[in-house]
Amino acid sequence: MRGINWKAALAFAAAISLVGGLALGELKTGQKAPDFTITTLDGKDFKLKPLVSKGKEQKAVVAIAFWGTWCPPCRAEAPHLQKLHAKYGKQGLAMIGIAVADAPRMVRRFADDNKLTYTLAVDSSQAPVAAKYGVLDKDGMLHVPQLFIVDGSGTLRYHHLGYAMGSEKTLEREIKELLAEKPKP
Numbered sequence: 001m002r003g004i005n006w007k008a009a010l011a012f013a014a015a016i017s018l019v020g021g022l023a024l025g026e027l028k029t030g031q032k033a034p035d036f037t038i039t040t041l042d043g044k045d046f047k048l049k050p051l052v053s054k055g056k057e058q059k060a061v062v063a064i065a066f067w068g069t070w071c072p073p074c075r076a077e078a079p080h081l082q083k084l085h086a087k088y089g090k091q092g093l094a095m096i097g098i099a100v101a102d103a104p105r106m107v108r109r110f111a112d113d114n115k116l117t118y119t120l121a122v123d124s125s126q127a128p129v130a131a132k133y134g135v136l137d138k139d140g141m142l143h144v145p146q147l148f149i150v151d152g153s154g155t156l157r158y159h160h161l162g163y164a165m166g167s168e169k170t171l172e173r174e175i176k177e178l179l180a181e182k183p184k185p
Helices: 006-017 072-091 104-113 128-132 167-180
Strands: 037-039 045-047 061-067 093-099 119-122 146-150 156-161
Touching (some): 061 072, 072 167, 156 167
Parallel strands (some): 061 093
Antiparallel strands (some): 061 146, 146 156
């Protein structure tokens, strides 16, 4: 069996990332991010709404990464997401990686092997969270990796489809910008 052609996989991911602003579903930047609750690998509920509810204080900036252990660009992106989580987690960044079409044991193994400490979950077999975000389209096709960045008021501010080496610099700039914003009254 031949190994993964990483150059071809990353070139494909780079080509996809050129359409990073493209929303596959109805969800567009500037809209309220769909609320969801998902059970994490450690058995806790992760809820979007309490993290981004309007109030007097700035709430969390949330990065929602849809991925799979079976996806080479997703595997390449995960360590960079970990670095961003480590750097900005205490400043108000909440990060969740939602694996789709994956087994919890495979996600755990990948997380352990790569020392991922951000929140991880596996979308159920029907992928309801992925469907809300357009990651699972109406024809049942998955489009990963995808990263959605939600500001403290619950608005989807940035959307990235695909991963290319170096794109973590753009993600960091966007996260820093949102963390620096003052809450809107």
